[in-house]
Amino acid sequence: MPGHFADQKQGLSETLRVPAAKLDALLRQAEELIPAKATAAQRVTELREISQALVSWETEWRKIRPHARALPSLAGGDEEHRSNGRSPSSNGRAATRSRTMKVASFLDRNESALNSVKQKVAALTKHLEYDRRALDRRVDDLVEDVKRVSMLPFSALLEFFPKLVRDLSRDCGKDVELTIVGGEIETDRRILEEMKDPLIHLVRNCIDHGIETPKCREERGKPPRGTIRIAIFPKSADKVEIIVSDDGAGIDGQKVLAASLKLGLVSQQDGQEMDEQHTARLIFKSGVSTSPMITEISGRGLGLAIVREKAEKVGGAVSVETQPGVGTTFRLILPLTLARFRGVLVRVGESVFVLPARHVLSVLRVSRDEIKSAENRETIQIKGRAASVVRLSDVLEITQTSTDADPKRNVPVLVLAWAGEQIGFVVDEILDEREVLVKSLGKQLPRVRNIAGATVLGTGKVLPVLDVADLMHSAVKITPVSAARETEEAPKSILVAEDSITSRTLLKNILEFAGYKVKTAIDGAEALAVLATETFDLVVSDVEMPRMSGFDLTVRIRADKRLAQLPVVLVTALDSRQDRERGVDVGASAYIVKSSFDQGNLLEVVRRLI
Numbered sequence: 127m128p129g130h131f132a133d134q135k136q137g138l139s140e141t142l143r144v145p146a147a148k149l150d151a152l153l154r155q156a157e158e159l160i161p162a163k164a165t166a167a168q169r170v171t172e173l174r175e176i177s178q179a180l181v182s183w184e185t186e187w188r189k190i191r192p193h194a195r196a197l198p199s200l201a202g203g204d205e206e207h208r209s210n211g212r213s214p215s216s217n218g219r220a221a222t223r224s225r226t227m228k229v230a231s232f233l234d235r236n237e238s239a240l241n242s243v244k245q246k247v248a249a250l251t252k253h254l255e256y257d258r259r260a261l262d263r264r265v266d267d268l269v270e271d272v273k274r275v276s277m278l279p280f281s282a283l284l285e286f287f288p289k290l291v292r293d294l295s296r297d298c299g300k301d302v303e304l305t306i307v308g309g310e311i312e313t314d315r316r317i318l319e320e321m322k323d324p325l326i327h328l329v330r331n332c333i334d335h336g337i338e339t340p341k342c343r344e345e346r347g348k349p350p351r352g353t354i355r356i357a358i359f360p361k362s363a364d365k366v367e368i369i370v371s372d373d374g375a376g377i378d379g380q381k382v383l384a385a386s387l388k389l390g391l392v393s394q395q396d397g398q399e400m401d402e403q404h405t406a407r408l409i410f411k412s413g414v415s416t417s418p419m420i421t422e423i424s425g426r427g428l429g430l431a432i433v434r435e436k437a438e439k440v441g442g443a444v445s446v447e448t449q450p451g452v453g454t455t456f457r458l459i460l461p462l463t464l465a466r467f468r469g470v471l472v473r474v475g476e477s478v479f480v481l482p483a484r485h486v487l488s489v490l491r492v493s494r495d496e497i498k499s500a501e502n503r504e505t506i507q508i509k510g511r512a513a514s515v516v517r518l519s520d521v522l523e524i525t526q527t528s529t530d531a532d533p534k535r536n537v538p539v540l541v542l543a544w545a546g547e548q549i550g551f552v553v554d555e556i557l558d559e560r561e562v563l564v565k566s567l568g569k570q571l572p573r574v575r576n577i578a579g580a581t582v583l584g585t586g587k588v589l590p591v592l593d594v595a596d597l598m599h600s601a602v603k604i605t606p607v608s609a610a611r612e613t614e615e616a617p618k619s620i621l622v623a624e625d626s627i628t629s630r631t632l633l634k635n636i637l638e639f640a641g642y643k644v645k646t647a648i649d650g651a652e653a654l655a656v657l658a659t660e661t662f663d664l665v666v667s668d669v670e671m672p673r674m675s676g677f678d679l680t681v682r683i684r685a686d687k688r689l690a691q692l693p694v695v696l697v698t699a700l701d702s703r704q705d706r707e708r709g710v711d712v713g714a715s716a717y718i719v720k721s722s723f724d725q726g727n728l729l730e731v732v733r734r735l736i
Contacts, residue, residue, distance in 0.1 A: 146315065149276045156272045159265045160563040161582045166258040168583075173251040180244040187237060273314060273463045280358050280368075281309035283318045287329065291354060294333045297703045301340050301351045302333055308358030313366055314463040320440050321368075321460065324433040328370045328456050329354060331430065336374030336454050346451065348373070364462050371455040377448040379405035409446065410434045433458075435595065438544060441467065441484055469562035469581065469591065472540065473555040474519050478589055480562055480581055485594040487543040489556060491536040497552075506550055508541060515539060515550035516601045522576060544598045551597070564591050576600055618736050619643040621660075623653035623667040623679060624697075629720075633666060633697070633728075640729050650674030654682055657689060663736045666728075669698035669705070677712050684713040693735040697728070 288304050295302035337343075337352035344350055354372045361367040383405050409430045433456075437444045442460035468483035488508070497504050497515055505512040519525075539550045564579040578593035620642050624630035630646050637644045645660070647653035649671040657665075665683065669676035676696050683689045693715040698705070701719040709717040716731045 146276075149272075153269075153272045153276055156265075156269045157563055159268065160561070163258070163262050163265055164560070164583060165586075166254070166261055170251065170254050170258055173247060173254060177244065177247050177251060180240065180247065183240065184244070187240075191237075270463075274312075276315050277312040277463075278315045278318055279310050279312050280318070281306075283322055283325070284309055284356060287325075287356070290326065291329060291333065294330060295337070297701075297706075298333055299339055299703055300333060300337050302337050303351055303353050304329075305353060305355045306357075307355070311358045311360065311366060312462075313460070317440050317460060317463070320436055321458070324436045324458075325356075325368070325370065327430065327433055329356075332370065332372040332374065332454070336372040336376070338375050361459055366460055366462055368458040368460065369455060370458075371453060373453040376450040376452060376454055377409065377446070378450070379448075382408050410444070435544075438485075439595070467562065467564075468559055470540065470559050471557040471589070472518070472538075472553040473557055474522065474553055475524050477524060478557065478587075479518075479522075480589050480591045481540065481542070482591070482594060483559060485542050485544060487541040487548060490539045490541065490550070492539055493536050506539065508548065508550070513541065513548050513550055514601070515552060518551045518553050518597075521551070521597055521600045542594055542597065544594050547598055549598055549601050551601070562591065617641055617643045618663040619645070619661070620732070621645050621647060621653055621656060621662045621665045623647045623650055623665065623671065623676065625649050625668060625671040629668065629697075636728065637666070637732070640732075642732070650676060650679035650682075653679055657683070657686075657692075662692065664693045664695065664732060666695045666697060666732075669696055669700055677708060680709075680712040680714050695728075695731060695735070 284306050287306070291302055291304040332354050337354070338346070338348070340350035343352065352372065352374055354370070357369045357371075359367045359369070383400070410433070434444050437458055437460065440460060442458060444456060444458045446454065446456050448454040469480040470483050470486055470489075472479055472481060490506075490508075492506055497506055498512075504515050506515045507513075537552050538554075538556050539552050540556070541548055541550045562581040564581055566579050567574060567577070576593055576596045578591045578596075580588050581591055582588055620637050622630060622633045622637070622644055624633060624646070625648055630648075634644045634646055645656065645662075647656055650667065651673040653665065653667065654674065665679075667676040667679055674682075676698065680694045680696070683692055683694060694713070695716040695718065696709055696714045697718045697720060699720045706717055715735055718728060718731065
């Protein structure tokens with residue numbers, strides 16, 4: 127028995143439960159030491175500059191030393207010259223010689239003292255350099271150890287996925303089995319939190335778009351039960367690969383291409399030149415979906431853009447491989463930890479900013495006459511293809527006072543990549559690349575457009591870290607003033623049909639706040655009467671309403687030649703598979719269930735449809 131209690135005591139001492147908040151606080155404190163590394167490096171640099179100044183002084187002193195040594199004799203000669211040939215007094219000669227000897231003696235002592243200072247600075251530089259390297263190693267080890275403490279296995283994220291697959295497959299009328307491999311592999315808890323929604327989105331996509339119904343699978347000679355496999359493998363010492371695959375129908379490249387052409391994401395010529403794999407990659411473009419109707423299962427109209435954006439946000443990447451009739455495989459390469467990153471320091475006017483180096487595709491120097499105008503936008507040639515280029519000062523709304531317009535003068539351009547897009551940003555100067563730690567701007571500034579946070583340099587200077595995703599979105603919106611005036615449009619108009627005054631007011635407020643012009647109707651019959659006399663860009667309707675339901679309203683809209691192409695979004699409490707299928711049958715453009723209603727999702731669907 128004593129041995130038994132001893133074993134229990136030993137087992138308890140090997141584990142300790144610590145709240146995640148405490149681990150996060152400890153990690154933040156450890157990461158706060160990273161700027162101390164930069165400060166130590168800055169001090170070494172300053173000492174080296176002092177050493178260089180002393181070396182320069184010593185070089186100059188060697189040149190002047192012979193003249194300084196000759197001062198006593200020169201002083202005596204000058205005294206005789208000033209006496210105009212008369213014999214100088216012995217007292218005057220002695221006084222002059224004494225003063226000259228004092229200056230020469232001081233110069234000798236000065237040389238000795240400065241040599242001593244030079245040796246001490248050199249020794250101090252050497253010791254500080256040693257201390258800096260030791261600090262670097264210890265800070266890196268401490269941060270990595272704390273990060274390892276806060277790592278969790280993927281199984282902690284995937285434990286509810288089997289139930290998710292069962293529920294979704296039941297709602298879609300399909301039979302799907304989920305297999306998970308590598309759940310024991312650990313990664314940063316913050317990465318797990320960031321990738322939770324993207325992985326759910328991929329699984330939803332596999333069930334809704336990939337796996338066929340049991341009857342369809344049997345007709346194609348497949349087992350009635352489909353399979354989704356999630357596998358996690360170590361990719362390298364600091365990266366992990368997540369593979370999400372299914373044995374379904376694969377991605378229909380023609381449907382993806384048609385959706386992309388409809389959204390204007392690719393040209394007809396580019397579409398004709400794409401092979402099956404290149405076409406499949408278009409699903410990562412925002413808004414691309416092959417589903418006939420938008421639902422919370424099919425991705426709320428966001429396509430798979432959210433997966434790419436989340437992966438790139440944590441410094442990862444995503445790709446897709448598909449084979450018609452065989453299945454689809456998504457590959458995500460992610461870092462094991464959310465480490466500090468390399469940042470590129472750029473100057474715009476008098477301001478200095480930091481750009482994450484992982485999003486800098488290339489750095490170019492182009493002459494001003496190489497920047498061409500096309501369709502109200504400026505472009506440059508990157509690897510033989512035209513790419514948009516903007517001035518970072520315009521994106522950040524910084525007033526430039528420089529009037530240098532020399533067409534032959536080269537300007538630095540950073541080509542940034544995000545979510546499959548590339549845009550060149552013209553800056554005034556590229557200063558340096560170094561390791562930085564991003565700090566939030568605090569609760570007072572939870573969201574600042576184009577700014578991801580701030581970092582502190584070794585000199586103590588605080589610099590803004592730019593948000594690449596925001597920069598890309600802001601750059602797309604920039605158009606010349608003349609073009610902007612030509613393209614000004616009236617707000618889009620939306621008709622809301624809802625019998626509940628509470629829901630009707632809520633929908634109206636959400637849409638009006640987003641900038642849309644909204645009119646309401648108390649049921650389908652009134653909505654149809656309004657549509658007969660007024661023009662709208664979209665209809666948002668409840669399903670269960672008196673006199674005329676949302677399903678019947680959609681049928682009447684589709685039967686009217688004038689209204690047939692009008693997008694209809696059904697927002698309803700009916701969440702069964704049969705109701706969703708009826709929504710498809712009547713021609714609804716989107717189907718949003720009130721139990722999972724989110725105004726952000728509604729607005730994304732509306733933006734996509736109009």
